[in-house]
Amino acid sequence: MRKVIVIVSLVLFVTGCWEYRNTPSNHQIIRICNNSDMDIYFRQGNCEGEIFDNYNISATPQVYKIYAHECKNEYSPSFEVDMEYWCKELKLSYVFFDAKILETIPFDTVFKYNMMLGSKIFTKEQLDSLDWTITYP
Template sequence: MGKVIVIISLVLFVTGCWEYKNTPSNHQILRICNHSDMDIYFRRGNCEGGIFDNYDISVTPQVYKVYAYKCKNAYSPSFEVDIEYSGCLEPRISYVFFDAKILETIPFDTVFKYNMMLGSKIFTKEQLDSLDWTITYP
């Protein structure tokens, strides 16, 4: 019984101490900076820089909302893997941006149907490397 407690404690300690970090070959943190005077939401986009699906990101503002003139981190076990296996013809990743006032007042089905986004940006790994893994809006 004592061995089980020690093993469980060790597993909880190791998983509890793990945190996201960036290394030259594996980026787990992507910084999104909002240089505009309005609050925005961001989300991964499809290969062409469009809205990926109709998941309502406004229900989790703590993850997707970036306040005016602020930055927020996006997390992934490996953005390099996300880029490589994005399903795009060429390895890349895109992010789309939305006006927070629109997302918080209009049902997301409508936002999705009418493609009501502020814009999008598409990046290769090399481009993100040159940007120090920071995406800015606008």
């Protein structure tokens, strides 16, 4: 029993020290800024800059909502791996939604009619030049 407690304590200590960070070859943080006068939601899009799936992001505003003139960090173990996994070319896209629409219309309707404010598609080189900060609009 004592060994189990030591092992569990060690695992909790090691995982508790984990911190997301960016290195030149592995980016784990993207900063997304909302420079508009309205609240928005964001989500990673597909390779063509369209809505990826019909997951209702308004159900978790603490993750996907950005208030007017604020910024939020999005985290991933590796955005470079995300690029390689989802798209043939190394690119990453984000789609943006009006918060008022997402909070009043069922998301399956938003998804069906592609009711987004817009999208942005970035290559790794573009993200490097932007210091991994995406700004809406």
